[in-house]
Each structure stands twice: as C-alpha cells, then as structure tokens.
Amino acid sequence: MEKQELIPHLFRTEYRKIVAVLCRRFGFDQIEIAEDIASDTFLAAAQTWSFNGIPPNATAWLYNVAKNKARNHLHCNTIFESKISPEIKIITSEFHELDIDLSPQNINDSQLQMMFAICHPAISPESQIGLSLRILCGFGIDEIAEAFLTNKETVNKRLFRAKEKIRNEKLKIELPGPAEINDRLENVLTTIYLLFSEGYYSVSQNQTLRKDLCFEAMRLCNMLIENSSTNKPQVNALLSLMCFHASRFEARLDKNGEHILYDDQDVSLWNADLISKGAYFLKCATTGNILSKYHIEASIAYWSTQRNDTKEKWENVLQLYNRLLQIAYSPIAALNRTFALSKANSKAEAIMEAEKLRLTDNQFYFTLLGELYTGIDHEKAKCNFQMALSIARTPADKQVIQKKLDQLQ
Amino acid sequence: MDEFILIFRHEDGTKVASPEQIEVWMKQTMDWIGGIAAQNKFSSGTGLPFDDAKVVWHNNVVTNGPFGEIKETIGGYIIVKASSVEEAVEFAKGSPVLQGEGNSVEVRKIARRDGTH
Numbered sequence: 357m358e359k360q361e362l363i364p365h366l367f368r369t370e371y372r373k374i375v376a377v378l379c380r381r382f383g384f385d386q387i388e389i390a391e392d393i394a395s396d397t398f399l400a401a402a403q404t405w406s407f408n409g410i411p412p413n414a415t416a417w418l419y420n421v422a423k424n425k426a427r428n429h430l431h432c433n434t435i436f437e438s439k440i441s442p443e444i445k446i447i448t449s450e451f452h453e454l455d456i457d458l459s460p461q462n463i464n465d466s467q468l469q470m471m472f473a474i475c476h477p478a479i480s481p482e483s484q485i486g487l488s489l490r491i492l493c494g495f496g497i498d499e500i501a502e503a504f505l506t507n508k509e510t511v512n513k514r515l516f517r518a519k520e521k522i523r524n525e526k527l528k529i530e531l532p533g534p535a536e537i538n539d540r541l542e543n544v545l546t547t548i549y550l551l552f553s554e555g556y557y558s559v560s561q562n563q564t565l566r567k568d569l570c571f572e573a574m575r576l577c578n579m580l581i582e583n584s585s586t587n588k589p590q591v592n593a594l595l596s597l598m599c600f601h602a603s604r605f606e607a608r609l610d611k612n613g614e615h616i617l618y619d620d621q622d623v624s625l626w627n628a629d630l631i632s633k634g635a636y637f638l639k640c641a642t643t644g645n646i647l648s649k650y651h652i653e654a655s656i657a658y659w660s661t662q663r664n665d666t667k668e669k670w671e672n673v674l675q676l677y678n679r680l681l682q683i684a685y686s687p688i689a690a691l692n693r694t695f696a697l698s699k700a701n702s703k704a705e706a707i708m709e710a711e712k713l714r715l716t717d718n719q720f721y722f723t724l725l726g727e728l729y730t731g732i733d734h735e736k737a738k739c740n741f742q743m744a745l746s747i748a749r750t751p752a753d754k755q756v757i758q759k760k761l762d763q764l765q
Numbered sequence: 766m767d768e769f770i771l772i773f774r775h776e777d778g779t780k781v782a783s784p785e786q787i788e789v790w791m792k793q794t795m796d797w798i799g800g801i802a803a804q805n806k807f808s809s810g811t812g813l814p815f816d817d818a819k820v821v822w823h824n825n826v827v828t829n830g831p832f833g834e835i836k837e838t839i840g841g842y843i844i845v846k847a848s849s850v851e852e853a854v855e856f857a858k859g860s861p862v863l864q865g866e867g868n869s870v871e872v873r874k875i876a877r878r879d880g881t882h
Contacts, residue, residue, distance in 0.1 A: 675792075678799030682807055690803040701796070709800050 362410060367398055368568070370415060371494035374422045376466035377458055379491075381426070384473055385523040387491070393429060397422040419458040426456045466529070467492065468583055471576060473522075473529045475543040483518035484547045485554065490515060493551075493572040502562060503554050503569060531585060541586060545594050545650065548573050552598050567605060574598050581637075592641035593650035599634030600657035603627040615752045623663055631661050649684040652676050656692075670699035687715050691724050703728055719748045723757060730764065738764055766846045768808055768875040769853035773840040773860065776867030793861035801845055801856055810843025844875065 371394050378390035400421055401414075411417040474487045482504075489495040489503065501511045532540045555569025577595045580586040607625035610616055638654050656676045659669050677693035690713055698706030707728045715721035722744035729737035741761045748754045782790070801807045815838070818830045831838045840862065847853040850872060857863075857870040 671792075674799070675795055678795045678802065681799060681802035685802060685805040685807075690805070693799060693803050697796070697799075709803065712800070712804055 362414065363398065363402055363405075366401075366414060366418065368494045370418055371395075371398065372467065372492050373458070373463045374418070375491055376470045377456065377463055378422070378426055380466045380469060380529045381456060384527050384529050387519055387522065389429065391491075393422060393425045396425055423456040423458065464579065464582070468579055468586070469529045469531050471544055471547075471579075472531055472540055473527050475540065475547050476522075476525070476527050477540075477543060478525045478527070479518050479521055481546070481550070483514055483521075484543070485550050486511060486514050487518050488547055488551060488576075489569075492576060493569075503558060534585070537585060538588070541580075541588060541591070544580070545577075545590060548577050549594060549598075549650075551576070552601070556601055570598070570602055570605070574602065581640075589641045589644040589646045590648035590650050592637045592643075593648055593654045596634045596637035596641055597650055597654035597657050599630045599637060600654065600661055603630035603634065603661065615756060617756065618660070626661070634658065634661070647683075649680060652680040652683070656680070665699065667700070670696055674700040687713075687718055688720070691715070691718075691720050695724060695727075698728055703732060707732070717747070719744045719753060719757070722747070723760070726757075726760060730760075734764065766848055767877075768844055769847050769850065770842055770844050770873050770875055771810075771853065771857045771860065772842045772871040772873065773862040774869045774871055775838050775840050775862070775865065777838075790861055797859050797861060798843060800859070801843070806846045806856070808844040808846055810841070812841035813839060815840075850874065 374394040374397060375387075375390045378393055379387055382390055397418055401418060405411070471488070471492060474491065475484050479487070486500055486504070489500045490497075495503070497508050497511050497515075501508050504511065531537070552570050552573035555566045555573065558566045558569070574595060577591060577598065580588075580591045581595060603626050604618075604621065606627065607621040607623070608616055616622075634654070635658065638658060641651055641654065656673055659673050659676075662669055674693065674696040677689060677696055680689055681693060691710075694706050694710045694713065697709055707725070710721075710725055710728060713721060722740045726737050726740035726744060729740060731737075738761065741757055741764070745754060745757045745761065748757055798807060798810065815830060820828045820831055822828065845853055845856050847856065853872050853874075857872050860870050862868050862870055
C-alpha cells in the first residue's frame with residue numbers, strides 16, 4: 357500500500373485503539389488528551405514516513421510513538437503530576453515505569469468498555485453515535501458532518517457537549533456488571549444499528565464512507581460476540597440482520613449512483629458470503645428464550661434474501677411484521693407490514709388498512725398507496741404518487757417516484 | 766390517549782375446533798392485532814389457554830376449567846390505546862372472535878391509577 361493510502365487506512369483502524377487504551381489509562385475525563393496524543397502520532401507518521409519511508413511494521417511503529425508520547429505527557433503534565441500522578445504511581449510502581457499496554461487483548465477490552473461508556477444513558481442518542489463515529493470508528497469531523505448531513509461546527513459542538521457530560525457525570529470506562537449488562541447492551545445495540553443505518557440509508561453521495569460506516573458497525577457488533585459476557589442472542593440477531601442487509605450493497609446503486617429498487621436488483625450482485633453469515637448468526641441468535649426486535653427484523657431480512665414471490669414467503673413476512681409492530685412500532689415497519697398484507701392477503705384489504713395509518717407527512721406512505729391503487733384505481737394511484745413527489749426530499753427519491761408516475765401514463 | 770381492554774368472551778368454551786379452523790382464527794387474530802399495532806395503538810395482550818384452567822369459588826372450592834357451571838368463558842384480551850371508547854369499539858368490531866355466534870368483545874377503560882379514577 358502506498359503512503360497516501362496507508363495512513364488514512366491505519367488512521368481508521370488504529371486511531372480508535374490508541375484512543376481507547378489511553379482513555380482507559382488516563383480516565384474518561386482526559387479524553388481530549390488521548391485524542392490529541394493519537395492525532396499527534398499520526399502527524400508524526402505522516403512527517404517521518406515522507407522522509408524515511410514506511411517502516412516494516414507500521415502499526416508497531418505507531419504504538420511505540422503513541423506510548424512515548426503518552427509517557428511524556430504523564431511525566432510533563434504538571435496538573436497531572438500534582439493531582440492524579442500520586443495515585444497512578446501506586447498502581448504502576450510494580451511495573452517500574454508508566455506502562456501503556458497496547459497488547460491485542462487490552463486493545464479489545466478497552467474498546468469494548470469504551471463502547472459501553474459512550475452508550476451511557478446520560479449521553480443523548482445522537483451524541484452517542486457522534487462519539488462512536490469519532491472514538492470507536494476513527495472518523496474525522498468532516499466525515500461525521502457528511503454522514504449526519506450537517507456542518508463541522510454542529511458536530512464539534514455536539515461532541516464537545518457529550519465530552520462535557522462525560523466529565524460532569526464522571527463516567528467510568530468499564531463493562532457494567534452482569535445484572536446491568538442487558539439494559540446497557542440495549543443502548544449499545546441501538547447505537548450500532550443507528551451507525552449501520554446511517555451508512556445504509558444515508559443520502560450522502562460518498563459511497564466509500566457509507567460502506568465503511570456499515571462495516572464499522574458490523575465490526576463493533578462482532579466484538580461484542582467475541583466477548584463471552586456480551587455474546588447474547590440479541591447481539592447475534594443484530595449482526596445477522598446487518599449481514600443480510602449488507603449483502604445487497606453492490607446491487608443497490610447503479611453506475612451513476614442512482615438507487616435501484618429491490619425488485620430491479622441484479623441478484624448475482626448479492627453477496628452470497630454475507631447471506632450465509634447472516635444465516636449463521638441468526639442460528640446462533642436462537643439459543644435463548646429472548647425474542648428481541650432484532651430477531652424479528654433479522655428473520656424478515658432473511659426472507660428478503662429469498663427473491664421468489666411465494667405465498668409462504670409473504671405470509672411469513674406479514675406475521676413477522678405483526679409481531680414486530682407489537683414490540684417496536686415504527687412508521688416504516690407499519691408501511692412494510694401493509695405491503696406484505698397486500699401480497700399475503702389482498703390489495704383491497706391492504707388499501708383499507710393503509711388508509712387507517714394516516715402517515716400524511718411521510719412520502720413512503722403515499723408511495724405505498726400509489727402502488728396499492730395501481731391497477732385498481734388509476735386516478736387515485738396518480739394522486740398519491742403526486743403527493744409523494746411533492747414531499748420527497750432527495751433527488752434520488754424524487755426520481756424513483758417520477759418513474760412510477762411515468763409508468764402510469 | 767386512554768387505554769382500553771378488549772375482552773374476548775366465548776359463549777361456549779367447550780366447543781372443540783379443528784386444527785385447520787384454529788389456524789385460520791390464529792392468522793385472522795394476528796392480522797387484526799397487527800393492524801392495530803401498525804397504527805401504534807397496541808399496548809399488550811395475550812390469549813388465555815383453557816388447559817389447566819381452574820375456578821376458585823366461594824369457600825375455596827376449586828373446580829376444573831372456567832366452564833363448569835357457567836356458559837360464557839374468556840378466551841383472551843388485548844389492551845389498545847384509543848382517544849375514546851368509540852375508537853376502541855371500532856377496533857373491537859374487527860376481532861375474529863365475533864365470527865362465532867353468541868360471542869362478544871367487552872370493551873372496558875383501564876383505570877389510570879393517577880388519582881383521576
């Protein structure tokens with residue numbers, strides 16, 4: 357790999373590890389220092405490697421520099437010396453020096469604990485995602501701004517507030533005890549899924565960034581599975597769900613970056629490896645008596661990998677949505693259920709049910725009604741597609757709806 | 766938004782339906798509840814199986830099943846969110862239980878336990 361590719365790549369994979377380890381070592385309230393040291397390390401790499409070339413073991417080089425910078429910081433910082441150092445010295449006296457442990461085990465533990473710390477209920481959900489992107493995924497402020505479709509100042513402010521909260525609440529970087537782990541895991545899974553959705557449904561034009569977001573979310577989920585205390589059925593269900601979704605990544609956009617609807621996708625572009633991984637994790641998810649919304653969503657996603665429109669498929673999908681909505685209502689699930697109803701029962705029944713939903717600020721609501729009325733009532737179909745067109749926000753969505761209108765003419 | 770309980774009352778719980786018929790009713794019930802949940806109006810609910818059912822009478826006399834002396838039995842319930850009893854009644858009208866002659870769905874408002882009831 358060339359230097360100009362290698363450093364961004366290493367930044368994405370190693371920045372978070374260094375921050376997590378240092379943060380755990382310094383305490384969560386020193387998070388900015390941990391970030392500064394990690395950033396300085398990469399700055400040093402960019403400068404040194406230009407002159408001396410890439411070292412044989414680039415990662416080890418980064419860890420060494422980070423360790424030295426951390427030690428220097430610990431030695432030099434006067435506030436640290438006077439306030440915190442006496443305690444640290446007691447802990448580290450047996451190691452004879454201020455040791456920074458960048459072993460794979462400690463990196464993994466630190467990141468896992470970091471995930472639970474970031475997803476503390478005291479931090480707002482949007483900040484949880486922002487912090488996760490920054491600290492766990494090594495995303496730059498620019499990239500976070502692009503993923504959230506907002507500007508750098510907003511992201512900076514949001515991250516600043518979240519860090520302040522961390523300091524004020526004196527959050528600790530640690531795994532919660534067994535009694536608390538299921539509750540806190542809920543937040544962690546929500547954040548991971550939001551992270552994934554941010555990439556999967558993002559209207560950002562940056563394809564690489566979108567895919568990276570999804571794969572980062574899957575990697576974090578995998579880390580939970582690798583740890584015995586967090587390897588729970590719902591975690592496996594979430595990973596299964598993400599595998600099934602991600603399997604269609606290559607088929608969702610055409611060469612011009614335009615959306616290809618599910619029915620028009622080239623099945624040969626679906627990733628068979630991810631589909632079988634999804635099936636594997638879904639199987640792992642069925643080991644307990646927990647039925648989480650992720651279980652149901654993963655089962656629905658499984659049926660999406662079955663392209664044929666069989667009666668069995670749509671009946672199963674309908675019943676899964678019936679269950680899902682009882683556990684976790686969302687407008688999208690309500691709309692999808694109605695579509696499944698039209699396939700499993702009848703269009704007439706689905707129209708009656710759809711009219712009851714009254715999601716009149718939702719473009720997909722009118723798109724669905726347009727679909728349902730197509731072939732039944734030409735005028736009503738047209739009206740609904742036009743309503744959808746008038747409230748659609750992105751050019752991609754408008755294009756899809758326009759195409760449906762054109763087909764009606 | 767208030768909560769209302771919709772109680773399914775069967776005229777004669779001793780009637781035995783065929784597995785095929787039960788399957789059809791199950792699907793209809795699931796679709797009916799799914800439709801309420803799709804409007805974000807579902808709170809909770811469950812079936813009340815007749816197996817192992819007991820009735821405890823005055824003086825602690827226990828009899829088998831809820832259908833000893835009485836004819837009417839309760840087969841299950843769901844709790845919905847509705848802004849009025851009329852809306853809850855509209856939900857109840859969709860219940861597949863009503864396909865059985867003599868069956869009924871009782872609609873009752875749930876006390877909020879906030880001092881107003």
